[in-house]
Amino acid sequence: MMIDGLAPKTWLHRVPAGFKLAGLALLSLLLLPIDDWRILAGALAIVLAIYAGFGRAGFERLALLRPLIPLLVIVGGVQALSGGWYAGAAISLRLLAMLLLADLVSMTTTMSALMDVLAPFFNLLRPLGVNPRKMALAVALVLRFVPVLLTRWRAREEAWKARTHRRVPVRLVAVFLADILQLADRVAESLDARGFDTPNANRQRKS
Amino acid sequence: MESRAIVRIALMAAVIGVLGMLPGVMLPIAMGVPITAQTLGVMLAGIILGPRHGALAVLLFLFVVLLGAPLLSGGRGGLGVLFGPSVGFLLGFVPAAFVSGMVMEQLKRLPVFAAALVAAVVGGIVVEYACGVVGLMAIARMSLAQALLATAIFIPGDLLKALATAFVAEASYRGYPAAIASRA
Numbered sequence: 001m002m003i004d005g006l007a008p009k010t011w012l013h014r015v016p017a018g019f020k021l022a023g024l025a026l027l028s029l030l031l032l033p034i035d036d037w038r039i040l041a042g043a044l045a046i047v048l049a050i051y052a053g054f055g056r057a058g059f060e061r062l063a064l065l066r067p068l069i070p071l072l073v074i075v076g077g078v079q080a081l082s083g084g085w086y087a088g089a090a091i092s093l094r095l096l097a098m099l100l101l102a103d104l105v106s107m108t109t110t111m112s113a114l115m116d117v118l119a120p121f122f123n124l125l126r127p128l129g130v131n132p133r134k135m136a137l138a139v140a141l142v143l144r145f146v147p148v149l150l151t152r153w154r155a156r157e158e159a160w161k162a163r164t165h166r167r168v169p170v171r172l173v174a175v176f177l178a179d180i181l182q183l184a185d186r187v188a189e190s191l192d193a194r195g196f197d198t199p200n201a202n203r204q205r206k207s
Numbered sequence: 208m209e210s211r212a213i214v215r216i217a218l219m220a221a222v223i224g225v226l227g228m229l230p231g232v233m234l235p236i237a238m239g240v241p242i243t244a245q246t247l248g249v250m251l252a253g254i255i256l257g258p259r260h261g262a263l264a265v266l267l268f269l270f271v272v273l274l275g276a277p278l279l280s281g282g283r284g285g286l287g288v289l290f291g292p293s294v295g296f297l298l299g300f301v302p303a304a305f306v307s308g309m310v311m312e313q314l315k316r317l318p319v320f321a322a323a324l325v326a327a328v329v330g331g332i333v334v335e336y337a338c339g340v341v342g343l344m345a346i347a348r349m350s351l352a353q354a355l356l357a358t359a360i361f362i363p364g365d366l367l368k369a370l371a372t373a374f375v376a377e378a379s380y381r382g383y384p385a386a387i388a389s390r391a
Contacts, residue, residue, distance in 0.1 A: 024286065064283065068291060074357065075292045075347040082350075091348060098290040106275040106285025114274050134208065138217045142271050145221030146278065153225065170371050174378030177222070177251070181379070181386045184218040188211035196210055 010054050012108040017117045020105045028098055037086050040093035047100045061107050065099070072096060115139065137196070141187075149180060212260055219256055219264040220271065223248030223300075224278030245280045246365065249300045250331035250372040253307030254323050255379075257388040262305040269300065295342015299335045306330035312389045319380045319387065324373035331372065332365050 012020070034040055051058035072092050080088025115136070122132040156176055160168055227245040253261035268278070277284040279297075288297060307330030314322035336358055343354040376387065385391045 028290070064277075065287075067283075071292055075349075078347065078349055078353055078357075083348075095290060095292060095346070099287040102286035102288075102290055106287065109275070111274045111276070131208075134213055138213055138220075138267055139271060139274075141214060141217035142220045142224070142267060143276065145218055146224050146276075149221055149225045150228070170374050171378055173371075174375045175382060177255075177375055178379040178382030178386055180218060180222070181215070181255070181383055184214045185211060185385070188209070188214040191210040191214065 010057070010108060012050075012104065015108075017109045017113040020109060021114075021117060024102055024105050027101055031094055031098055034094065035087070035090050037090040037093055040090055040097060044093050044097040044100070047097055047104065050104060051100070057107075061103065062100075065103070068099070111143075152176070152180065215256060216260050216264045216267060219248070219252040219261070220268040223252060223265065223268045224271070224276070227278055227280040244368070244371075246300070246303070246331055246335065247368045247372055247375075249304050249335075250307050250327040250369065251375060253304035253309075253330055254311045254326050254372065254376050255387055256308065257312060258305045258308030260388065261308040262301050265300045265304045269297065290346075292343060292347040293339065294346060296335065296339035298342070299338025302338060303330045303335040306334045308389075311387075315389060318377075319390070320373050320377040323376035324369060327369035327372040328366070331369055332362065335365075336362070 031040070031043060034043075048062075051062055054061075072095060075095065076088040076092035078088075079091045119132065122130060122135055126132065153176060156172060157168055160172060223245060226248040249265055252264040255261070256264055272279050272284045272288060273286055275285045279288055288294065291297075307326040310326035310329050311322055314325060317325075339358055340351070340354040343349050343357065344351060347354075349357065379386045380390065
């Protein structure tokens, strides 16, 4: 997450990102074929216990998943209608346990640590035309654009609301889009002006 | 790839994220289900950037989400989204953007509004729902009929979004003719 550096650290933060990703992959493979709801409930209880061990931060993270509850109930209910209650419970429990497990990795791993784990894979993709340097630039640009766009949009919205009580129209979105596309083209020009795309700029990143 | 293409791809990926953060800016609420504008961004990415770059923008968005950025509607993000029952809809964003872009390219002779509307319906509704339904069948083990029924309530909202997409594409093309890649 973007503000991970500020969050209090837990024991799971100190586990290397590569281990956590490998562990997640392994555990998902193990959970997939299990259809016994008691084992799945046990797995879910263990995962929940880990969250509880994190204290407040853990509970706050769990609260973020609340919007998914109706969907899980529908999925479990549909399954219960056709395959009985145990099948319904099993599928909901499995989905919830896997979801929480994956979220545990995301919660305790910074974005840059994940990028570092993935860097060797991007290097493998180099022959396919994937340039790891440009990939990193693109990710950084997305993360930078999000707050910029939000601020710009809020400013437009406020300007509209200061002048009228009517709802913000779709037209405002269109003007906004034309505006930010020009912004993007200017950002590209300034990247080129600083020599980002010149061939001899393709040097290796210092490690 | 040129810098201009990279920056535009990153921009549209950010737009998809921002639209997910602004619930119901301009879209009405249908039957108690809050409609997010996220797929609006997906349709726009294909229409504005073209099929290849549009799909890349969506891939970049998904990549950043999986890395943990809370940009999915409802502030979700992280690897957990891969295990949700709606993962088909999520991965379907990629072909949805690609097909929207392809249709937009094919319909060069139509006015922007009409071409974008067809592109948004074909990519953002037909392709997107096909992927979402397959996902529900695989992950939630629903039958085809059950999955279709469970998703049908969202279609009216998505038709509104397709209209909004066409309107936005038209108006931004008028404001900045270089906006749409296939017409620049």
